[in-house]
Amino acid sequence: MRGLSSPMQIQLSHPARTVEIKGPKKVKELLRELDLVVEAHLVIKGDDLVTEDEMLYDGDQIEIRPVISGGN
Amino acid sequence: MNCTKCKTKAVIGLPRHNAAFCKVCFNGFVHDQVARAIKSEWMFGKDDRILVAVSGGKDSLALWDILLKLGYRADALYVNLGIGAYSEQSHAKVTKFAEAVSASHGVTLHLHTVEQEAGAGIKELAQLIHRPTCSTCGTIKRYQFNRVAIEQQYDVMATGHNLDDEAARLLGNVLHWQEEYLDKQGPSLPASVEGFAKKVKPLYRLSERELAAYAVLNRIDYIVEECPMAKGSKMLQYKEVLNRLETESPGTKQTFYWGFLEKQSRKQPVATTMTEKDRAVLHPCASCRQPTTAEVCSYCKMMARAKTHPVA
Numbered sequence: 001m002r003g004l005s006s007p008m009q010i011q012l013s014h015p016a017r018t019v020e021i022k023g024p025k026k027v028k029e030l031l032r033e034l035d036l037v038v039e040a041h042l043v044i045k046g047d048d049l050v051t052e053d054e055m056l057y058d059g060d061q062i063e064i065r066p067v068i069s070g071g072n
Numbered sequence: 073m074n075c076t077k078c079k080t081k082a083v084i085g086l087p088r089h090n091a092a093f094c095k096v097c098f099n100g101f102v103h104d105q106v107a108r109a110i111k112s113e114w115m116f117g118k119d120d121r122i123l124v125a126v127s128g129g130k131d132s133l134a135l136w137d138i139l140l141k142l143g144y145r146a147d148a149l150y151v152n153l154g155i156g157a158y159s160e161q162s163h164a165k166v167t168k169f170a171e172a173v174s175a176s177h178g179v180t181l182h183l184h185t186v187e188q189e190a191g192a193g194i195k196e197l198a199q200l201i202h203r204p205t206c207s208t209c210g211t212i213k214r215y216q217f218n219r220v221a222i223e224q225q226y227d228v229m230a231t232g233h234n235l236d237d238e239a240a241r242l243l244g245n246v247l248h249w250q251e252e253y254l255d256k257q258g259p260s261l262p263a264s265v266e267g268f269a270k271k272v273k274p275l276y277r278l279s280e281r282e283l284a285a286y287a288v289l290n291r292i293d294y295i296v297e298e299c300p301m302a303k304g305s306k307m308l309q310y311k312e313v314l315n316r317l318e319t320e321s322p323g324t325k326q327t328f329y330w331g332f333l334e335k336q337s338r339k340q341p342v343a344t345t346m347t348e349k350d351r352a353v354l355h356p357c358a359s360c361r362q363p364t365t366a367e368v369c370s371y372c373k374m375m376a377r378a379k380t381h382p383v384a
Contacts, residue, residue, distance in 0.1 A: 013296065049084055069298060070302065
């Protein structure tokens with residue numbers, strides 16, 4: 001199990017990869033740092049959706065899920 | 073951030089509505105938006121049989137889930153496009169969802185496999201007829217959904233097109249001044265001629281992000297990966313631009329698309345004009361009898377080419 005002092009683990013898609021970012025940080029700050037648009041993503045902590053003002057901490061497992069789809 | 077309605081902890085903020093919701097109130101919001109869409113556009117009633125076009129993605133599975141929870145009689149059709157692992161995964165997601173809802177709602181899942189009929193997947197077919205893959209996919213899906221809806225005598229066909237899909241399509245049509253397509257951008261298209269099923273888009277009041285949130289909150293297991301054929305598509309580019317605008321000015325997408333619908337409704341009723349236009353130009357395909365403007369429809373031409381030029 002990761003200690004609380006480990007950075008946040010951020011799972012990203014397109015392409016699938018994991019990045020580590022130091023907390024604490026608000027969701028909207030994290031998205032801004034990664035240059036991701038709020039309207040095109042959901043942020044999931046563990047199994048739960050979190051809002052943009054939620055504070056994320058070192059040791060948190062975060063998925064940033066893109067929501068855009070469709071070709072024609 | 074707290075829920076606007078019940079003041080408990082919110083799980084999603086909706087800047088375009090200046091609101092935030094907990095899971096229970098968000099589900100209520102989503103169901104209410106779909107119910108309003110169905111009622112205001114005269115889409116269908118509780119006795120109608122609905123065929124939902126499902127792909128394994130969040131929108132179509134959420135639509136099927138919502139319609140069943142609202143008490144509608146909804147079955148589904150899945151078209152397996154033969155895009156390798158992507159189609160295998162999406163097919164598995166659809167089957168899993170259908171099995172889950174079948175226990176409580178007794179639904180039917182229809183299946184069409186492109187490779188079985190054409191002897192090739194969508195990518196090979198597109199190369200064969202020198203058309204973009206997304207456009208070939210659209211032709212096949214539209215044809216098969218209409219065919220099953222007519223053959224199985226469904227009253228209406230429902231697709232998971234959402235606010236983002238419609239706003240992006242409208243932007244594309246306006247940028248290229250494709251005015252002839254604007255009439256068909258409404259959320260409810262009539263069965264204008266014999267052989268055409270009525271088509272509706274009950275999710276047009278909900279954004280792509282809201283539908284993804286609905287799927288996550290309700291544990292709907294959907295395919296998150298983007299279709300490999302759609303990479304770099306114009307639609308994705310339009311959506312990206314609109315989402316940047318939406319983030320800066322919440323409500324941009326709904327103002328754009330709903331504003332368009334409002335303007336259209338002040339003109340002659342779309343259902344009337346579309347029926348008149350369709351009746352003037354459409355007649356049964358010489359091969360399959362589905363309505364077309366040509367002697368033989370584009371689907372039958374494609375299948376004929378696939379059969380005479382088998383893909384290795």
